Amino acid sequence: SQQGEEDPQALSIQEGENATMNCSYKTSINNLQWYRQNSGRGLVHLILIRSNEREKHSGRLRVTLDTSKKSSSLLITASRAADTASYFCATGGGMDSSYKLIFGSGTRLLVRP
Amino acid sequence: EAQVTQNPRYLITVTGKKLTVTCSQNMNHEYMSWYRQDPGLGLRQIYYSMNVEVTDKGDVPEGYKVSRKEKRNFPLILESPSPNQTSLYFCASTIGTSGNNEQFFGPGTRLTVL
Numbered sequence: 034s035q036q037g038e039e040d041p042q043a044l045s046i047q048e049g050e051n052a053t054m055n056c057s058y059k060t061s062i063n064n065l066q067w068y069r070q071n072s073g074r075g076l077v078h079l080i081l082i083r084s085n086e087r088e089k090h091s092g093r094l095r096v097t098l099d100t101s102k103k104s105s106s107l108l109i110t111a112s113r114a115a116d117t118a119s120y121f122c123a124t125g126g127g128m129d130s131s132y133k134l135i136f137g138s139g140t141r142l143l144v145r146p
Numbered sequence: 147e148a149q150v151t152q153n154p155r156y157l158i159t160v161t162g163k164k165l166t167v168t169c170s171q172n173m174n175h176e177y178m179s180w181y182r183q184d185p186g187l188g189l190r191q192i193y194y195s196m197n198v199e200v201t202d203k204g205d206v207p208e209g210y211k212v213s214r215k216e217k218r219n220f221p222l223i224l225e226s227p228s229p230n231q232t233s234l235y236f237c238a239s240t241i242g243t244s245g246n247n248e249q250f251f252g253p254g255t256r257l258t259v260l
Contacts, residue, residue, distance in 0.1 A: 075150075121188065
């Protein structure tokens with residue numbers, strides 16, 4: 034089952050610009066996480082936001098969560114070429130995911146130098 | 147260094163030849179999981195384990211087996227691989243038994259079944 038759906042599927046921006054990715058999900062959740070994957074490599078955890086939180090920051094990353102709309106966004110500010118990667122949201126603790134994370138299909142971000 | 151290791155990293159095999167992909171973590175995590183990643187489909191969970199001797203099916207368990215005899219190891223077994231199991235496989239682990247916390251991923255195993 035696929036819970037999180039990212040939007041857009043692909044995003045191309047210039048270095049220095051901000052990148053925003055969105056994630057929508059279907060059922061109630063305990064938390065929502067964002068991961069990054071460089072081409073063909075393992076996923077790396079970026080940030081976790083709990084269902085009772087609305088916003089969270091980590092360095093150049095800002096994540097928001099709107100449980101009423103069942104959506105989240107990941108903002109990367111002042112992007113760098115090294116931010117080029119795929120970004121996945123994953124939901125945990127929901128009705129369909131009480132013992133696991135369910136991942137979306139990801140957003141491919143290209144940051145042009 | 148805290149890490150999840152997988153072996154082999156790359157494997158080309160033929161239909162029907164049994165294979166095992168090993169996964170090991172050094173963080174004393176209770177929960178371990180196997181995923182496969184296919185283009186356009188994201189990550190799909192194959193099997194997971196909440197602790198030693200406790201395993202359960204994920205979303206796509208057909209054609210796979212797992213075991214959890216020790217806390218640190220969680221091997222993935224393909225008894226009779228088929229071409230539709232050609233994929234990129236990831237092992238992951240996390241603290242606790244719920245599987246909802248931050249997951250640590252291995253580097254991946256790229257499997258090709260001819």
